[in-house]
Amino acid sequence: MRFADRLDRIPPFFFTELRLKAERKRATGVDVIALGTADPDVPTPEAVVEAMRRAVADPVHHRYPHTRGMAAFREAACAFMGERFGVDLDPDTEIVPALGGKDAVHHMALTCLGPGDVCLSPEPGYPVYTSAPVIAGAEVAYLPLVAANGFLPDFDAIPKDVLGRANLLYLNYPNNPTGAVADLGFFERAAAFARRHDIIVVHDSSYSEIAFDGHRPPSFLAAPGAREVGVEVFSLSKGWNMTGWRAGWVAGNAEIMARYAHLKPNVDTGMFGALQTACVAALTEAVDFPRQMSALYRKRRDLMIEALRAAGLDAVPPKATPFLWVPVPEGFTSSGLSDLILERTGVVMPPGIAFGASGEGFVRISLTVPDDRLAEAARRIAETLDLAAPAGGAVA
């Protein structure tokens, strides 16, 4: 058989591999605690489930949906964007439902990129910021995110020849995997940079609703100039515990949205109407649910940070996202620590290097397991680090 070579240019999806690794460990009788993906352990809010139950029985939803989405969905999403972020969108031209943030990120690459183009992708970062442009036939130029810059990209460091060919920039705040947040000032600078160099911005705001200590992450679209150059991807997965449902949207610049709406019916047939109805319930009846989840993650964040500190690891508490980005102790690589902890304790924590070269020196911990399991994972990690430490106590 002869296959296209594009898949040879992307590694197997890291989290699929990690899940298999955990399953193999579990099959040997080990009590595995997976702190790998951000897949919430708490069910979807009942109002959403109930709306879905009712809608699924309605024959109107049993026929093909329209890829542009139902008016009720687009209007509810626009009302949410207005109230939550102060962003005023036209439901007819500036928003389209997406089958989750991942689809949206991928389809924006197909919309904007072709052979010879360059995509600017943050690293460490969500692996789809690499695979989507490569599948679209483009090259990827990485923007390193480092602690010294608050995990924000340095646009001035991008080489001129790369800038000349770049026409898509992915941004993602609150950020996976670092947990960093961005303010409107950064988004304004990003929009100005994009306008100067004729680059389309796709801001992935999949984690905007999980935030702590009074922080409310802003929308890229609220920044001056943003809507002239870009769009934003929104997902219901994390805020409303709907990872299995595959629901989100893309919103912003009408010209980009028109191109996206042109692509969509050629690659999928839109979002199940009953699901769109359930999303409306999420955005109206359960609109405050993400705050409850944020309160839960904040408690878990503090529990894990305290346990790590007791073991000598000084992780900075993030202001958003269900992730801790934890510096590894002296003498370990990120993979070395991740493998050691999995081997000795059955706790799965992805190594930073899996998210890109600048992720070396960190592991990522996801807080999406029940409190007692997280406490147990913290205990096992601390115990292993204590044992691995030089005589005299915790690792430095």
Ligand SMILES: Cc1ncc(COP(=O)(O)O)c(C=O)c1O
């Ligand atoms: C940064 C980022 N974007 C998008 C997604 C995809 O989310 P969804 O479930 O909406 O496809 C994830 C999932 O973990 C993510 O981390």
